[in-house]
Amino acid sequence: MVVVEELHKEFRGTPALRGVSLDIGTGEIMALLGPNGAGKTTVVRVLTTLLRPDSGRARVDGWDVRRDPAQVRRSTGVAGQYSSVDDMLTGFENLYLVARLRGMKRAPARRTAGDLLDRFRLAEVAGRPAAGYSGGMRRRLDLAAALIGEPSLVVLDEPTTGLDPEARLDTWEEVGRLAARGTTILLTTQYLEEADRLADRITVIDRGRVVAAGTSDRLKAAAGTSRLFVVVARDDEMAAAVRAARLAGGAEPTVDPRGRRVEVAAGDGQEALARVLTALRAEGVQALEIGLGRATLDDVFLGLTTRTRGVTR
Ligand SMILES: Nc1ncnc2c1ncn2[C@@H]1O[C@H](COP(=O)(O)OP(=O)(O)OP(=O)(O)O)[C@@H](O)[C@H]1O
Ligand SMILES: [Mg+2]
Missing domain, CATH: 3.30.70 (Alpha-Beta Plaits)
Incomplete structure (x- = not known):
């Protein structure tokens, strides 16, 4: 589903990625694990067509991020590290807006927004402006928005950073359910426990380089x-x-x-x-x-x- 080969990226002469390669099979959960500044978000931005690498290649579902960005975006749902929730809009309106932007007609967009609000236990607050949401609710709304259009790849950049333990468990469960439905997932995290718990395989990066990769059992061994x-x-x-x-x-x-x-x-x-x-x-x-x-x-x-x-x- 995802093939990343030898990505290099510099920001004003400072290397952020120094040859990152990884691959993710269909239906697999891959954790990209690394400390602050390791390059996780940079990889995510390349994969989601938001950033051009200096060199290297990345393909999603066979589509090249440089040559076929529109196709890549169609196949991919993303929840960024920082919430993309619009505070002025209600929870419902946020999801409805994304569904419409994804090209859905009014009625299906409404239905999708409603279903997701139920699924993420946001139905009760659906009519309230997101400005009044807690951090956990915001994260859930972000996650919900990433699933609109049933993308075959879902990319989650630090989905649980800043969540309380209960909201974190909720998110883990939702990621598990998504994977059970056959969705391929790339998630970044700074927490080994999270990678260990969720991922089929883990890619550890540090300072723009892959320092280890494999199942958590293999890494521990x-x-x-x-x-x-x-x-x-x-x-x-x-x-x-x-x-x-x-x-x-x-x-x-x-x-x-x-x-x-x-x-x-x-x-x-x-x-x-x-x-x-x-x-x-x-x-x-x-x-x-x-x-x-x-x-x-x-x-x-x-x-x-x-x-x-x-x-x-
Ligand atoms: N737009 C940018 N301009 C300049 N430098 C950048 C830019 N984006 C990232 N960097 C640098 O690239 C490196 C990797 O950053 P990146 O955001 O990918 O790390 P990260 O692993 O996501 O870290 P965090 O866990 O803090 O989110 C860092 O040194 C960062 O300062
Ligand atoms: Mg980051």
């Missing part, structure tokens, strides 16, 4: 049962620390240059710790901190992304 970390005092010791961690863990370490921290999955925990000590001694590096911790779900995410983390945790 890749994170290993233990995490081994080394913190060094000087920048010129980093390369040696990376070599030592790679040797000890038998996998490619993640590097946090600011924290001068190197981390690697280590299936055999203590044994890996012994190996890293030997390797560091051989490199002639005196580490500031060396440690072994158990991998948690968050480690998968934190280990893969390299945002400004402190030296200790």
